[in-house]
Amino acid sequence: MVRNGPRRKGSVAMSEAEAGTTGTRWFTPVAAEVRPADLNTGVPHPARMYDYYLGGKENFPADRETAEQAIAAFPNTRNAARQNRAFLVRVVRHLVGEVGIRQFLDIGTGIPTSPNLHEVAQGIAPDTRVVYADNDPIVLAHARALLASTAQGRTAYLDADIRDPERILASAELRDTLDLTKPVALSLIAIFHFIDDVDDPYGIVRRLVDALPSGSYLALTNATGDHDPTFEPAAETYRRRGVTMRLRNRAEVERFFDGLELSDPGVQVVHRWRPDTTTEDLTDAQVSVYGAIARKP
Numbered sequence: 001m002v003r004n005g006p007r008r009k010g011s012v013a014m015s016e017a018e019a020g021t022t023g024t025r026w027f028t029p030v031a032a033e034v035r036p037a038d039l040n041t042g043v044p045h046p047a048r049m050y051d052y053y054l055g056g057k058e059n060f061p062a063d064r065e066t067a068e069q070a071i072a073a074f075p076n077t078r079n080a081a082r083q084n085r086a087f088l089v090r091v092v093r094h095l096v097g098e099v100g101i102r103q104f105l106d107i108g109t110g111i112p113t114s115p116n117l118h119e120v121a122q123g124i125a126p127d128t129r130v131v132y133a134d135n136d137p138i139v140l141a142h143a144r145a146l147l148a149s150t151a152q153g154r155t156a157y158l159d160a161d162i163r164d165p166e167r168i169l170a171s172a173e174l175r176d177t178l179d180l181t182k183p184v185a186l187s188l189i190a191i192f193h194f195i196d197d198v199d200d201p202y203g204i205v206r207r208l209v210d211a212l213p214s215g216s217y218l219a220l221t222n223a224t225g226d227h228d229p230t231f232e233p234a235a236e237t238y239r240r241r242g243v244t245m246r247l248r249n250r251a252e253v254e255r256f257f258d259g260l261e262l263s264d265p266g267v268q269v270v271h272r273w274r275p276d277t278t279t280e281d282l283t284d285a286q287v288s289v290y291g292a293i294a295r296k297p
Helices: 016-022 046-053 061-073 077-099 117-124 137-141 165-170 172-177 201-210 231-240 250-255
Strands: 103-107 129-134 154-159 185-188 217-223 289-295
Touching: 046 061, 046 077, 046 137, 061 077, 061 231, 077 117, 077 185, 077 217, 077 289, 103 117, 117 129, 129 172, 154 172, 165 172, 165 201, 185 201, 201 217, 217 250, 250 289
Parallel strands: 103 129, 103 185, 129 154, 185 217
Antiparallel strands: 217 289
């Protein structure tokens, strides 16, 4: 997928002692062993490229080479990734601290980059519960970090592809962690620009939102070429290496929120969504990612 604990050594199965410190007593068995060959390090992966843009170390030469090609075409690529990350942090703070949300489903988790969603949420409300979902083996290799929950809350990790929403919704990990009779925040941050139209991205969002109760929220971002034409050549860099990249305009991003109540200020370039620091030195072209949150009535 796209975005971002102790580092994994051997099996990720948790002991009862470890479970007692995290509040989690199980882990998806599919992640029990991740062979190095599963990482397919010779092929660039968007999650590892995103990690590179953020200054992380969990990336390989193929990721760095393609990322540098993208940066050469769109020099603000790193800035866009960082502002997208900052948007996520502000959204979580708002949903937990102001709205009172205590449950999150984060799909397209990516490689752990602190602060993770649950760290932000549980820093405000320790009883927050989070289910992370991704289908990248390198994320599985670091999934123990994502399970470092507070004792009052809970985190779980699900190995699943967003293009299979039924698997996500039917999973024991989700059903055992979240109460779907109470509001849930669905976090789809920087994932849908890696989902092409042929995969019915709007249908995927509708299916996920339909499964959530009234009062739930959708948070979503998508890269755009509206403000800087050089972003499209950068997107083509991804496509040449076999990675889908679908930039969307404002109207296309707004469509993801059809039937929902957009929170002010609506769909914005992410650095302009309720900024907590000055953004006067950043232009829309330098960020080029739309984002918003909306409430299910």
